[in-house]
Amino acid sequence: MASVNIDVAAVVKEIRESLQLVYNANEKRKTKRNEARLIVYRALALHPVLDNLHLLEPYDYSFRKLCAIYAPPNESPSWLSKTLLGRRNDKHFTKVAQLATTGTRAKVMLILLWIIGNRLEDGIVDSLISNVCENGIRLGTALREDEAADLVKQIAGLGEAFVSLRRTIKKRLPIEKDPYKDLKLELSRDDTMLCAHTFPKHLYDVRKDPLYLLQPASATTPMAGLPAKHESVIIPENELTRLIIDWSMKNYQLGKDVRTEADIDHRAYWHAHCRCEHRTGG
Numbered sequence: 433m434a435s436v437n438i439d440v441a442a443v444v445k446e447i448r449e450s451l452q453l454v455y456n457a458n459e460k461r462k463t464k465r466n467e468a469r470l471i472v473y474r475a476l477a478l479h480p481v482l483d484n485l486h487l488l489e490p491y492d493y494s495f496r497k498l499c500a501i502y503a504p505p506n507e508s509p510s511w512l513s514k515t516l517l518g519r520r521n522d523k524h525f526t527k528v529a530q531l532a533t534t535g536t537r538a539k540v541m542l543i544l545l546w547i548i549g550n551r552l553e554d555g556i557v558d559s560l561i562s563n564v565c566e567n568g569i570r571l572g573t574a575l576r577e578d579e580a581a582d583l584v585k586q587i588a589g590l591g592e593a594f595v596s597l598r599r600t601i602k603k604r605l606p607i608e609k610d611p612y613k614d615l616k617l618e619l620s621r622d623d624t625m626l627c628a629h630t631f632p633k634h635l636y637d638v639r640k641d642p643l644y645l646l647q648p649a650s651a652t653t654p655m656a657g658l659p660a661k662h663e664s665v666i667i668p669e670n671e672l673t674r675l676i677i678d679w680s681m682k683n684y685q686l687g688k689d690v691r692t693e694a695d696i697d698h699r700a701y702w703h704a705h706c707r708c709e710h711r712t713g714g
């Protein structure tokens with residue numbers, strides 16, 4: 433999404449100013465809550481994954497379409513749909529619009545977190561959001577390590593904002609057809625192992641490590657016994673994982689679909705092998 437660039441230094445300055453308000457004992461509670469949320473949106477917007485995804489062209493059209501699906505425009509929902517369907521504008525999506533281009537990046541991140549986190553456990557989603565904020569500060573800015581650590585520590589104290597965001601992410605997806613409905617969660621062992629390709633495989637379950645999809649390979653320490661991220665290929669361990677990976681590749685062009693060994697590209701954010709011609713019906 434090269435089309436949405438932000439002035440990182442200016443965003444860091446705004447985060448610092450808001451933090452002063454949040455940690456000022458004399459500020460009103462409402463101001464603190466408001467500023468805390470703005471800080472979290474800004475930290476989300478700094479994350480480097482946002483420089484590695486591409487919305488389908490034409491950018492404006494595809495992005496507006498995506499946003500309309502996930503955060504319906506400021507239509508006022510009828511009393512009936514409010515009551516029966518629980519459809520109303522999400523407060524975070526409304527508020528994030530105050531931040532102009534920073535807000536656009538935050539919104540793209542929020543949609544991605546929504547898709548990844550909607551079906552995950554509360555605690556996992558909480559740590560996903562706070563880790564993405566932390567990595568936004570650590571990897572998305574040119575701050576010295578001690579400066580970054582100081583900001584990360586202060587942002588980690590904004591628990592109420594994280595919980596509120598988690599509630600948005602865990603809400604039923606506001607789309608007509610819930611892609612997760614009737615999802616068969618477990619694939620049989622045979623389904624995941626019956627693959628003749630020789631690339632290094634990384635059996636992956638999004639429920640255990642959702643952050644993996646958002647981490648640049650350069651910031652990932654390979655775990656013992658696992659191949660380095662930039663040359664390994666994700667084999668989804670269950671349908672939920674496959675669906676999220678498919679969605680990310682299709683809508684955000686994040687990651688690369690690998691059909692054969694020749695598709696491996698070291699510049700890809702990650703690789704995934706979702707369908708294999710070596711097994712039938714897959």
Ligand SMILES: [Zn+2]
Pocket residue numbers: 626627628629705707708709710
């Ligand atoms: Zn295969």
Ligand SMILES: [Zn+2]
Pocket residue numbers: 629691692709710
């Ligand atoms: Zn093949």
